Amino acid sequence: xxxxxxxxxxxxxxxxxxxxxxxxxxxxxxxxxxxxxxxxxxxxxxxxxxxxxxxxxxxxxxxxxxxxxxxxxxxxxxxxxxxxxxxxxxxxxxxxxxxxxxxxxxxxxxxxxxxxxxxxxxxxxxxxxxxxxxxxxxxxxxxxxxxxxxxxxxxxxxxxxxxxxxxxx
Numbered sequence: 001x002x003x004x005x006x007x008x009x010x011x012x013x014x015x016x017x018x019x020x021x022x023x024x025x026x027x028x029x030x031x032x033x034x035x036x037x038x039x040x041x042x043x044x045x046x047x048x049x050x051x052x053x054x055x056x057x058x059x060x061x062x063x064x065x066x067x068x069x070x071x072x073x074x075x076x077x078x079x080x081x082x083x084x085x086x087x088x089x090x091x092x093x094x095x096x097x098x099x100x101x102x103x104x105x106x107x108x109x110x111x112x113x114x115x116x117x118x119x120x121x122x123x124x125x126x127x128x129x130x131x132x133x134x135x136x137x138x139x140x141x142x143x144x145x146x147x148x149x150x151x152x153x154x155x156x157x158x159x160x161x162x163x164x165x166x167x168x169x
Contacts, residue, residue, distance in 0.1 A: 114154030
């Protein structure tokens with residue numbers, strides 16, 4: 001395909017995607033594990049997260065009453081990455097407590113699985129930040145089974161979207 005046709009094709013695809021999202025035909029985040037989707041998420045992540053995705057790992061561990069999100073430096077001696085992780089997760093946990101999930105929405109999309117339920121039910125989720133030796137973690141605890149399901153869907157979407165940078169814990 002020549003460069004002009006390639007550009008036209010990309011514009012057409014982008015336009016169709018915009019129409020599909022506007023029409024509510026959003027493909028669930030967890031269903032698209034393509035390298036292209038993961039690259040897009042990584043690019044948006046760099047605009048939100050101050051640490052280096054290639055030097056850190058996200059872990060999402062589901063539990064009966066919620067879950068645990070951990071971000072750690074791949075090099076436990078990398079003080080800079082650890083500081084950046086801690087600063088970011090401190091801010092995120094404070095936002096999540098208030099129902100502000102804007103950062104994950106800007107990375108993964110506003111229709112991310114579980115996101116709207118977490119925003120609406122934030123006052124029924126105990127969100128707690130703690131430091132780890134190589135980063136930090138946020139725990140989410142709730143007695144609301146619908147919110148536990150929303151947290152698990154949200155975790156699954158993040159693992160899928162972040163690809164090599166995330167795993168189930």
